[in-house]
Amino acid sequence: MGTNVLVPGNPSGGKFPETNSAMGAECKDLVVQPGARIFVPTNNTLSVNGNIINNAGVNGLVIKSDNTGMGSLLHSNPGVNATVEQYLTSERWHLVSPPISNAQISAYFDIYLKAYNEPTDTWTYLVEPTTIPMNATQGYSAWASDNYTGSTTVSYSGTLNTGNYTLNPLSYTLASPNTGWNLIGNPYPSALQWNNTWIKTNVGDWACVHNNGNDECYNAATGTGWPNAGDMANGVIPVSQGFWVRATAAGASLTIPQSERLHSSQPFYKNSLVNIENSIRLRVDGNGDFDVVLFQFTSKAKEGFDGNFDLEKRWGYAESPNIYSIVAENELYSVDVRPVLDGDRVLPIGLEVGVNGLYTIEAAELGGFISGDNVILEDIREGEFMVLAQGTIYNFDANVEDDFHRFNLHIQKSSNQVLTEDSKNIRIYSYGNTIYIKSDFEKIEQVLIYDLLGHEVFRDDKLYSDVSRIQLTTKKGYYFIKVRTGNNYYTEKVYIK
Secondary structure, three states: OOOOEEEOOOOHHHOOOEOOOOOOEEEOOEEEOOOOOEEEOOOOEEEEOOOEEEOOHHHOEEEOEEOOEEOEEEOOOOOOEEEEEEEEOOOOEEEEOOOEOOOEHHHHOOOEEEEEEOOOOEEEEOOOOOOOEOOOOEOEEEEOOOOOOOOEEEEEEEEEOOOOEEEOOOOOOOOOOOOOEEEEEOOOOOEEEOOOOOEEEOEEEEEEEEEOOEEEEEEOOOOOEEOOOOOOHHHEEOOOEEEEEEEOOOOOEEEEOHHHEEOOOOOOOOOOOOOOOEEEEEEEEEOOEEEEEEEEEOOOOOOOOOOOOOEEOOOOOOOOOEEEEEEEOOEEEEEEEEOOOOOOEEEEEEEEOOOOEEEEEEEEEEEOOOOOOEEEEEEOOOOEEEEOOOOOEEEEEEOOOOOOEEEEEEEEOHHHOOOOOOOOOEEEEEEOOEEEEEEOOOOOOEEEEEEOOOOEEEEEOOOOOOEEEEEOOOOOEEEEEEEEEOOEEEEEEEEEO
């Protein structure tokens, strides 16, 4: 628990103490006498297991910040006055939130500050009067301009927030272009961990922050980081950080628990995480930026949107590449989580670019696949197929006028193959109105397609690629596919939508 600490108003040598130990500082009760001051330096910590009694006002306890990080304070008793600094890099939006109960927008004098409106998916700039309060647990967006302040330090001076905070209800507007996304904030002078112990009603398991121009998100149910593995590590939300959560239905509520406060150098998990059986992470790079689409498969997921797992498309800048899973006409996901992968799949992938040029797609993650499984990237525009392995890179050019459905991802599980001597070299399957024929070793010399009445609806004697793609314009129903390779014939029944 530590010992009691008294900070006198007339320290020996005239220097006030700092918690500059490499391990941080810890005590039971902390008493700051009038005229005294104690600092928590940048990237340092102070844990007070008893009470803080600050008789020196907001200048008696100062949590520092600079371009390398922030100090951190763990405590539990209410009514503690302090100053908490927050460093803003110029010419960049930051998601922020006040760590004190009586903050006003005057803290952001000469800094652009705006609040988000979920019902209309718009922002409101906060300018005058400068006494407009900043609400605990609400997130804001701030921009320090080179024309006014440049990179600068904001100081919150007032009473530190403590205790649990319940947000009820969270905004949920079906007519909103960004239905259910609420910008909230970490209300504490320490980091906060987003995990599956929070009390949530009709709230998804994703939380997202903004870092260096890109979103970073973390799923409390699966422990997944997006866009890159390890982003928003362990769900840690820094001091005075705004973050996004999504209400999934009316009547949504969320309790921010004081018990999940921590020093961010000490991350921990609570309950066990949902097991992900297979995962595919594709990263597109080009025009100085990147984006990622992630597919996951788990027995806990369901078909269609699942707020616990799926992450709707998080759009980057207009000039950046944007990649996503196409689930339906108006359902585009950055993270698409589906039930267990127990059959062959074709997953449509959308791509939109803001600038014509050269781009790459990297198989940044292929998890849970075994020998004999195939993951294949299909470039629909170019008619090309590439078998993916971890780290495989596909180079291509893209234009702003391209059809957004640029790629398909084919997953072929070895467990679904009947490996006989006559059939192990050919795979035949369908997606929508498209038939795919994959030959591992043999040259395809002829393809015939018949309806259930035996009428021939397609014939081709010039299919020579490893993977052939045939689009039918016939009506929905089952069809027989007959493939000839030399003296061997292969037949499969497929369904055409």
